[in-house]
Amino acid sequence: MNAEMLNISPAVVWVIALSQLLTFGLTVWNMISSGSRANAKRLDEHAGMLARHSERLQSMEQAVRDMxxxxxxxxxxxxxxxxxxxxxxxxxxxxxxxxxxxxxxxxxxxxxx
The missing domain is CATH 1.20.5 (Single alpha-helices involved in coiled-coils or other helix-helix interfaces)
Structure with missing residues (x-):
């Protein structure tokens, strides 16, 4: 085996470059999706509030029907x-x-x- 066959430095450079690209891509993905997670949480809160308002409205409608x-x-x-x-x-x-x-x-x- 000669030295040219065991030279893995170009592969290491590519692995490091791919690792850096993957890290950058994951960082961008987390930044983009963190807003959607916050929005999803707010949407869940609003859905609960809407359900409570719906129950209150139904009880008011029933009270009006009984009047x-x-x-x-x-x-x-x-x-x-x-x-x-x-x-x-x-x-x-x-x-x-x-x-x-x-x-x-x-x-x-x-x-x-």
């Missing part, structure tokens, strides 16, 4: 007007009873003296 409608309030108003009339009639019919009880109380107080 009485305009027709329900109108029916309630009519019923209250009817009750007001019934109470007026009842009050009018109780007036004689009130007078009787007042006279009986006066009589009992006079007898008690």
């Amino acid at each position: 009485p409608s305009r027709d329900d309030f109108h029916k309630l108003d009519r019923e209250m007007v009817g009750l007001r009339g019934t109470m007026a009639v009842l009050t009018e019919r109780l007036e004689p009873l009130k007078a009787i009880t007042e006279r009986m109380q006066e009589l009992l107080l006079e007898r008690g003296k």
